[in-house]
Amino acid sequence: MRRISRRITAVVAAVVSLALLAGFLPVTRAYASTAQHDIMIGLAVANAYVSQGWHSPGQSIDLQNAGGSTAGVSVYSQTKWISGDAMVAYKASYISDCTGIKAEYKTGGGATLGRTAYVHINVSGSIPSSWNMAASGWTVEYLGSVINPEPNAPGQGGNDNCAWTGPHEHQSEEVATGSVNSGLSAGNSYATGSTWLVHLSD
Amino acid sequence: MRLLPRNRLRTRATAVLIAAALAVLATTIGQAAGLFDTPPTPEQMEHDARARGIEGTLHVITPVPDHSLAPERHGPYLFVPLGWHGDLEPFGPVGTPGAGGEASNDTGAVESSAIWRNARVPVGLHLDHAWSESLSRDARSEFVDRDGHPVVSTTVRLPQIRPIRVDVWTDGGTRLFEYTEIDGHPAVTWRTPADAKGEIGVRLFHEQSGIEYAVQLSDTRTLTLPDAIEILRSMLDAKN
Numbered sequence: 387m388r389r390i391s392r393r394i395t396a397v398v399a400a401v402v403s404l405a406l407l408a409g410f411l412p413v414t415r416a417y418a419s420t421a422q423h424d425i426m427i428g429l430a431v432a433n434a435y436v437s438q439g440w441h442s443p444g445q446s447i448d449l450q451n452a453g454g455s456t457a458g459v460s461v462y463s464q465t466k467w468i469s470g471d472a473m474v475a476y477k478a479s480y481i482s483d484c485t486g487i488k489a490e491y492k493t494g495g496g497a498t499l500g501r502t503a504y505v506h507i508n509v510s511g512s513i514p515s516s517w518n519m520a521a522s523g524w525t526v527e528y529l530g531s532v533i534n535p536e537p538n539a540p541g542q543g544g545n546d547n548c549a550w551t552g553p554h555e556h557q558s559e560e561v562a563t564g565s566v567n568s569g570l571s572a573g574n575s576y577a578t579g580s581t582w583l584v585h586l587s588d
Numbered sequence: 589m590r591l592l593p594r595n596r597l598r599t600r601a602t603a604v605l606i607a608a609a610l611a612v613l614a615t616t617i618g619q620a621a622g623l624f625d626t627p628p629t630p631e632q633m634e635h636d637a638r639a640r641g642i643e644g645t646l647h648v649i650t651p652v653p654d655h656s657l658a659p660e661r662h663g664p665y666l667f668v669p670l671g672w673h674g675d676l677e678p679f680g681p682v683g684t685p686g687a688g689g690e691a692s693n694d695t696g697a698v699e700s701s702a703i704w705r706n707a708r709v710p711v712g713l714h715l716d717h718a719w720s721e722s723l724s725r726d727a728r729s730e731f732v733d734r735d736g737h738p739v740v741s742t743t744v745r746l747p748q749i750r751p752i753r754v755d756v757w758t759d760g761g762t763r764l765f766e767y768t769e770i771d772g773h774p775a776v777t778w779r780t781p782a783d784a785k786g787e788i789g790v791r792l793f794h795e796q797s798g799i800e801y802a803v804q805l806s807d808t809r810t811l812t813l814p815d816a817i818e819i820l821r822s823m824l825d826a827k828n
Contacts (some may be wrong), residue, residue: 432640458669460628460636478787479759483721483745490787503768511657511669512627514649515759523645526637528627537679538753547721547745551624562737576696577639 396511400465411443421493423519428462428504428529429555431578437554439572446503447559447583454576457534457553461507463489463527464583466517473499473519473586475527480526483547485509486556491519491586499563499586503557508533559584645799656756662767663774664793666751682798689724691718703727705744705801709823710815713739714811739811740819743791752793752800770817772822777813790816794824 427434431451438448448457463475471494478490478501486505492498507530519525532553535542539550558568564586570576602793628636630648637646657669668676692698698718704727714739718729726745733739754776756765765778775792790813791802801823803816 392747409639430636430640443714462633464642483726496809501806508673508754510627511655511672511757512758513756517649518647520645520647524637524642525647525649526642528633538749547726547748549721560738577641579643 391439391521391529396433421473421521422468422585423473423491424463424466425469425500425502425559425584425586426466426524426582427462427463427490427576427578428502429456429532429578430462430522431456433575434578435575436570436572439570440566440568445510445560445566446556447570448556451552451555453458455506455553456519456532457533458573459555461529461531461555463490463504463529464578465518465525466521467525470516470521472521474516475519475525477513478517478518483559484550484556485533485536489529491526493588497562497588500561500563500584502584503556503558506531506533506536506550506554507563530545561586563587604718619645655748656761657756659735661751662776663755664750664752664795665734665767665774665776667754667756667765667767669756675822677751679751679753680749681748688720689720691719691721692718692723695729697720697723698727698729701727701743702706703799705730705823705826707744707803707819707826709740709819733807737807739807740816741804741806742819742823743800745800746798746824747793747800747801754791771821777816780812786818788813790820792820792824 395444409578415462426450429449431452431453434449435452436447437450437542450464451459454569463476465473474492476490476492478488484505486503486507487509488501488503490498490501509530510528513527513529517525517527532555534553536548538548540548561584565585567581570581570583602820607680626657631647634646635698637648651721651767659669660667661677666677681821695715695718698704698720701723703725704718704725707729713731713733716730716732716736718727720727725748726743729742730738731740754765758764768777770790770792773792775790777790779788787804787806788808788811789804790800801820802818803820803823805811805816
């Protein structure tokens with residue numbers, strides 16, 4: 387009887403090992419205990435067309451509506467929880483030659499993990515000074531809408547430091563700890579419900 | 589508790605009621621006149637998000653409108669409330685030198701440009717990188733601490749239009765942007781709310797040269813506004 391039991395145990399162990407190796411059984415992903423959130427595309431359309439890939443200054447990308455007009459489209463701070471604790475987003479001061487707003491993303495302890503500038507948008511006057519990035523699902527904060535025309539563009543009597551040739555959302559990222567999605571390229575469209583731009587990790 | 593005469597109590601109560609009514613009226617007029625944008629409702633935002641394929645838990649932030657501000661002119665600066673859609677005084681180009689110039693992410697090239705100003709920053713910080721949208725018109729830099737975290741950023745630029753627009757907001761009615769003078773030059777200081785542990789900044793317009801200087805602190809645990817002003821002064825003294 388004992389020998390039969392041992393054999394059964396050995397067979398079960400072998401089957402489980404093979405299943406794990408073959409990827410049939412779910413393996414708990416080894417996330418760090420620290421907070422991880424993704425900054426997503428801010429343009430509120432189903433699919434965003436990248437009219438200019440990551441470009442200077444810093445890490446910036448230009449986005450348009452892949453399925454219609456871009457002017458007047460809402461722009462959100464959209465973040466997605468991946469693991470760990472909540473984070474806090476702040477409406478940050480912004481020095482810019484164009485029209486836009488910057489959000490700063492911090493840990494609950496106050497360490498800055500990254501900043502995102504949302505440019506060429508008619509900024510809402512009702513953005514709270516800070517908001518909680520929940521430890522589950524998505525957190526969405528309204529920032530404004532894509533402006534047309536950009537009043538600071540040279541063609542509108544503005545300045546040469548504000549490059550603008552048509553309605554788009556320019557989203558630039560500064561990352562202290564984390565990574566930028568280098569897989570996005572100009573001329574392609576991406577689903578805003580799943581495409582991340584920056585992975586924040588403390 | 590000291591008791592007030594009934595007529596004084598009545599006067600105070602009336603004053604409070606009038607103030608409250610005026611505040612409500614100002615907000616209503618501001619919204620009705622379309623001076624500020626109308627943010628979507630939480631229901632609209634959720635519907636919008638689901639339509640875009642966002643699944644699972646969704647936390648929608650409800651904006652808190654603050655329509656108490658109006659545009660204000662301070663020297664060369666025009667304070668514009670965020671979200672303001674009403675009229676503004678006209679902006680006009682100025683004949684500032686420095687037309688053209690290429691954008692650059694090359695720190696060495698930016699440091700060699702005529703508009704670059706060396707900044708003296710506190711011990712423990714070092715220049716991480718510099719960049720420019722136009723080497724003849726602006727130079728920007730970021731200083732980081734030993735761990736590589738951004739602490740100080742600077743800007744030197746030739747503003748092309750007047751007035752110089754400053755987007756302002758309040759923290760529940762508390763002013764965060766202030767017009768001031770530093771060493772006789774018009775300047776603006778700003779901060780994010782104390783509980784936000786956010787940013788502090790100062791910008792100054794040097795009228796003789798047409799150059800604007802700005803310093804922004806992103807780590808305010810160790811540095812304060814006087815530190816930002818000292819860094820800005822070091823840039824003013826560097827070359828001018």
